[in-house]
Amino acid sequence: MPELPEVEALKEFLRDHLVGREIERVLPAAISVLKTYDPPLTALEGRTVTAVERHGKFLDIDTGGPHLVTHLARAGWLRWYDRLPEGVPRPGKGPLALRVAVESGAGFDLTEAGTQKRLAVYVTETPEEIPGIARLGPDPLAPDFDEKRFADLLSGERRQIKGALRDQSLIAGIGNAYSDEILHAARMSPFRLTSSLTKEEIHGLHVALLDTLNQAVERSHGVAAGRLKAEKKSGLRVHGRTGEPCPVCGDTIREVSFADSSLQYCPTCQTGGKLLADRRMSRLLK
Known part of the structure; x- marks a missing residue:
């Protein structure tokens, strides 16, 4: 997408x-x-x-x-x-x-x-x-999308951070692929509850969000329309790379599949080495 x-x-x-x-x-x-x-x-x-x-x-x-x-x-x-x-x-x-x-x-x-x-x-x-x-929320590339505004958006939420990042009425423009990339960069589980995030974690997530999107925009700048799909895929570190080594730690990238989509993550970087259950009501395996 x-x-x-x-x-x-x-x-x-x-x-x-x-x-x-x-x-x-x-x-x-x-x-x-x-x-x-x-x-x-x-x-x-x-x-x-x-x-x-x-x-x-x-x-x-x-x-x-x-x-x-x-x-x-x-x-x-x-x-x-x-x-x-x-x-x-x-x-x-x-x-x-x-x-x-x-x-x-x-x-x-x-x-x-x-x-x-x-x-x-x-x-x-x-x-x-x-x-x-x-119904669109604020654009993360807008000059006023600072850490305070991001924190204020998350403060009214109590759900998994993966879903929050993809909610177009909360933040405009982020989908399945870049939410995976942002969470990997932030070293955060996709199933972490927004209400549990500390101030330091929100800071790190905000930095990861802006860095990930701005770097992707920079990579795509000047690329002809016909080559943008390939450019996107080449720049992704975890999304769509199930079974490949994590470029940060070398652990195997894992996947959670849903009815019509899937997410990818690195257990070492994001979940303390624990695997996420591959079912719709996913929880950390004990």
């Missing part, structure tokens, strides 16, 4: 390639991805892109009027073309969900792999009216 660093990189890429260009056509290939009907997709045609912004994991293309907003969900992606393929995309064929063409002949496709179709596209005059954006 694209998370804050990848969507931030896509934002920067599209700013360089789209701002100042006129949208010529917007062609849906999978009607299910369109979550709004007023304004219609055609309201974007003939408009010039004035800005590209990010709201958590939402990408926002502003035309100075209607905004084209997308959430790439778990298996969605954006593929840029300096010259779009000829012809009109055929609905229901392959992973293509939406094509946007600009007057220069360039443009991009929104695609989604797999059978679970969750990619979402909105056309709106006000992005803040989109429910997923309206």
Whole structure:
């Protein structure tokens, strides 16, 4: 799933390639991805892109009027073309969900792999009216996301820290992969309760959160859209690396699987050598 660093990189890429260009056509290939009907997709045609912004994991293309907003969900992606393929995309064929063409002949496709179709596209005059954006918590890259604000957010919570970091209404933009990376950097169990964290642990977690995200953004800076997935994977130290040695201590990276996701952690670095039970109601094995 694209998370804050990848969507931030896509934002920067599209700013360089789209701002100042006129949208010529917007062609849906999978009607299910369109979550709004007023304004219609055609309201974007003939408009010039004035800005590209990010709201958590939402990408926002502003035309100075209607905004084209997308959430790439778990298996969605954006593929840029300096010259779009000829012809009109055929609905229901392959992973293509939406094509946007600009007057220069360039443009991009929104695609989604797999059978679970969750990619979402909105056309709106006000992005803040989109429910997923309206409920977003603060952005961790914002200048005012300091340690006090982070501590205040956690102070009202009593749940596992892994779930808290992934809650978009608490903190915007962090998903499954980077929450694993942050907790590994902080040397903290994913099942540690937020209410049990000391002031020193909150400080360490805040530092780990900012360092992890900023380093990922820096790695992705200037990377072409088509290479961002590979860049993300290459930079991950524990997530998706079950069975590999921890790059810090050399212990074997372990996994906890859930119904539709999994997490990875290092027992030595994060749980005092104890293994986490691999079941939905996971607890530390005695």
